[in-house]
Amino acid sequence: MLLAFDLETTGLDPKNDKIIEISMIKFDENTFEIVDEYTTLVNPEQEIPALSSNITHIFDDDVKDAPTWGEIQQKVIDFIGGNVVVGHNVDFDRNFLIENGVHIEYNKKIDTFFLANILNSDISSLNLEILAKYYKIQLQGAHRARNDVLATIELLKNELEYFRSLKNELQEIILFILSLSPDENIVSLGNMLQSGSIKNIDLQVFKKKILRKVGKYKIPNQEENNNVDKLDSLDFFTQRDSLEKRENQLKMAESYKEILDKKEKMIVEAPTGLGKSFAYLVPALYFAKQHDEKVYISTKTKTLQDQLFYKDLSFLKEQLPFDFSYTKVKGKRNYLLLLGYFELLEGEYLNYDEVGVFAKIALWLYRTEFGELDELTFYPQEYKILNYLHGDNPKALSEKNPYLSYEFVYKARKSIEHSDVVIINHSLLFADFESEKPILLKLKHLVVDEAHSIEDAVTDALKKSYTFKSVIDILEKCENIFQTKKIKKIEFLTKKEALLSVLDIFEDIGKNYVDSKVSQDSTYKTTLIKDDFYADIDFSDYNKKLHLTFLDVIDILATKNEYDFSQEIQSLNYLSEVIKNIFTPNTKNHIKIVSYHDIYGCRFEYTLLAPNEYLQTNIWNSLESCLLTSATLTIEESFDYCKKTLGLDNFKTKIFETDFDYSKQSTLFIPNDLGSIKNNSSQILHFLSQFYSIVGGNILTLLTSFTMIKKIYTETNLDLQKQGINLYPQSLAGSKAKLLSQFLDNPDHSILLGTGSFWEGVDIPREDLKYLVIHKFPFSVPTDPIFQARSIFFKDAFREYSIPKAIIMLKQGFGRLIRSKNDKGMVILLDDRIYSTQWGEVFFNAFPKDINKKITSSTSLLEVLRKK
Structure with missing residues (x-):
């Protein structure tokens, strides 16, 4: 029962x-x-x-x-x-x-x-x-x-x-994972799943099955390309009847071909619909084959990376008159480490959550090609386990690794050697330049697509963080290994407690500083670390003591022959370095931040203060050719903001006009009777309720806060449901993927409410999205520590930094609506500041010049919609 x-x-x-x-x-x-x-x-x-x-x-x-x-x-x-x-x-x-x-x-x-x-x-x-x-x-x-x-x-x-x-072999591997746990719930589940026809297997058999499925690296076969030197990449665009003729695509391809040939650097704003991926991929492939040099192409989003790899390059493989090879590569942490996976299976037993993670991964290993962990969804209780299963581990590429030739990170690295074009992401691009063992080989020619996101990407890629809990997790893992391997641990436990007691002091200092700077009573607080953090305390003695206690623990781990603690030592060294830099009063080159959560305690982190200097010195100057491109790089047709924030002094610039006819494809409505966006939420909620009810669906609403999402949902959802209209609010109704899936199931009667990630990188088919509502201009939060710190570089931070950042995001948001020449749609902008402030005109100019713009009453707008 x-x-x-x-x-x-x-x-x-x-x-x-x-x-x-x-x-x-x-x-x-x-x-x-x-x-x-x-x-x-x-x-x-x-x-x-x-x-x-x-x-x-x-x-x-x-x-x-x-x-x-x-x-x-x-x-x-x-x-x-x-x-x-x-x-x-x-x-x-x-x-x-x-x-x-x-x-x-x-x-x-x-x-x-x-x-x-x-x-x-x-x-x-x-x-x-x-x-x-x-x-x-x-x-x-x-x-x-x-x-x-x-x-x-x-x-x-x-x-x-x-x-x-499932095939018997798949049932066998799942039941094997379940057999490694004494948890009575897992034992009970295993008994329920077991059938007489399924054999019991041991760890060695399990390993053989997994390794056979994963396979070793194989050098790709390529046909001889004897005539490639005589070919012109531009012929691809002019001599193919099957390819839609796009004048601006050809011009962009010409520009990039010239960049490669003359070894130049350029920023190109290429509007949606131009076909920019082919405009740089085709010249890149011809150049790579003709000069025997690699071209790296970096993207921000997985969506674009997958489009380039699985769709565009696959198509070109069939269409170009020569053979070529290509690959996609991510940072080491993105790949499953087979060594770590097998090592943890050799432990005494698995707990309940570990069984779920290991069984999920085992099944996935039978279908994955690249072993990229972001192919799977992991849940909060699984993150701790995942820390020991990724490829950023000194043992991953060691010759001592018995599974080296099977490791996904090894195969990714080898694939670079044999590829003409390498697709990477921004995170890897920037982090690899900092790595002691970089994996990007001969990086001389670079294309950066989605270049509008470079500042945020380099900020995140070079961010270093420390938490007390991260140290505890490592030490607890070490203690478990001591226990499993029957290693004497009295000395280790003594040094562990000494380290934690010192770190407790830093935890208290961090919490007191946050409390002194952030007055509101909330579960999470964050603040910029300023000079006054160091004013009352001399941290030099604390730092010396901390360094010595970290060393004591690391020395013990390094001397143990029963187990290779190199990953744990690497992690402890990293955390020791982070906490030392945080508590050393040198704030000149870094933004330092401390946050406090009632449950998780303090988080200390730091990142670059001036990305422009770093990018120019370490990346752009090291390249022979470079193309930065996006649909949203200019402010009022000027690249000044982009060039200043990204260090692009020596880059040429070019803007391509759109092929879209916005006068026929789109209308911008701005209601002028809803009052101030800052304090008239009740009028706006009333308008949205009527608007949603009249239109019924095919709506994406972009917001800047979860508070407003919750307000809209609680005020309108019940009435909309009675009318058969579905409201899908981000954070309240599930993940982004779930919301998009549910919206696309019935778009004519569905409305999406989103913030953050919904402003960019969301592609909804044209027949499914007809209305875009923009609640407020997407300004950065003024109290954000990174925004605060970088504002010092501008005389008028609001006009020179805050407004341009918001305009770039606004243009990205608008780009969700019109994706092709056949798309039609309406934008409703609710932010009255576009007509009520001196600076509103610059936002007006962020929309296409020929879009139909109507500032009118909300009642007139609703009347128009009723008649449609």
Whole structure:
């Protein structure tokens, strides 16, 4: 007998939030037939928050006559008894019951989310609704307890059937991973999955199966290209009937060919629709083959990197009159380390979360080609495990690594040697220049696409951070290894405690400084470290003591022959260096930041103060040729902002005009009767409610804060749902991938609310997006420490730094709407500052010159929409 259950609650915190509905269903574990059930609403004896009512559709009136928790508690205890409990993300509901006096800590559990995380890691989201759709399970009225329980029972049934449909070899490797854990929940799950036809395998057999599937590096075969020197790359654009003739694409290709031939550097603003990827890929490939030199192409987003690799270069491989090779490479941390994976499997046992991670990875290894960890989704409880499974490990490329020729990071590095064009990302580009062992070979010719993001990318790539918890995690791992390998650990434990006691002092100093600078009462605070941080304390003695205590621990690890602690030593050295630099009063070249979280404690970090100087000295000056390109690089047709912030003094510039006819494709509406964007949210919410209701769907709303997303959702969602309109708010309804998937399932009746990442890199098919709402200009937060620190380089930071950054982002946001000559759409801008301030005109000019611009009343706009 199994018991599936689900709760609806007023929030996510078991200690402070209340249960408002419970449903429990007992069912036969073999036939899945329902045996008994109990469902009831629960009076929480307090008001139900609007957000909870929006999600659950349970309101105060619904529960006013329902029993209180105290009245049903014993019935719940008796009904559950000692049964195995089943749920989707079952620990969430278990913790609520335990907090409310139903002590089921020792009941065995089966989590359908845990199983899906292993079996269905290729699905964008493991939300119950998404999985129900994947397995064709009916789920009517999600977020009501009984409906969710019924769907969970069907999901478990389908997951078991799916597992049994896998090839025997895949079943064997999953069951092997499960066999490594003594956790009774894992043992119980293994027994449920086991069948008589599946053989038990050991670690050696498991390794052989994985290595056989992964394979060693193979040098790509290339045909001889005897005539390539006589070919002209521009012929590709002029002599192919199958290729759409684009005048500006040809001109950009001519420009890049000249850059390569003359070894020059140039910034090019190339509008959406120009076809810029072919404009640089084709000349790059011809040049690489004719001169036997590599060309590196860097992107910010995985989306563009995959487009170039899987689509554009694959197409050119078939179309060009010569053969060539290409690869894509990411930073070492992006690759699974087989050595680390196998080493952890050799430990004494796996815990519950480790089983999930290792089983998920085992199945993935049967389908991945490049071993890139971002092909998988990892959850918070899995990050700690992941720290020991990536390729940024001194053992990864060591000749002593028995799996060296199989390692994904090794194969990526070898693939560079044999490639003409190498696709990389900005993070690797900038971090590799800092690396003691760079992997980018002979980097002389570089294309940087999505160049508008360089400042943020180099800031993040060169950011170094320290947390107290990161040291604890490393030391705990070392202690576990001492235990497993039966190494004497008394001296290690003594030195470990000495190190932690010193670090405790730094933790207190950090918290006190944050509290002195940030007055608001919140769980998370962050502030820029200024000179006054060093004014009252002489840190030299602290730093000496800290250095010595780190060395004491590292020396002990280095002398142990029973285990190679080189990764742990590398990590401790890194953290020691970070904390030393933070507490050394030299703020000239770095931005130093301290933040504090009530749960996670202090985080210290630093990054470059002046990216322009670093980029010019270390990267641009080292290159023979360079092209920086994006659709959004200029402010009022000037590259001055871009050149100043990125150190591009010696770069030529060029702007290509768009091929789009915005006068026919798009209209910009600016309501002039909604008042100030700063303090009239009620009028704006009223307008949006009417607008959403009239249009009904095909809408992306771009915002600058999660607070406003929550306001819009709680104010409009219930009414919209009654009209059959779906509202998908970022952060409140799941991941970005999940929201996009749900939106695209029914775009005509769906609305997306997004901030941050939704402003750029989101491509929605033209027929699915017809309306773009921009709530506010996307200014940087004035209190952001990095923004604060870099503002010192400008006489008028607001006009010279804040406004240009916001305009670049605004142009990116607008670019979500019109992606081709066939697209049509409407932009509604709600920020009155475009017409009410002296600087508003520069934002007006950020939109295409020929776009239809209408400043009118909101009622006139709504009337126009009603008549469409």
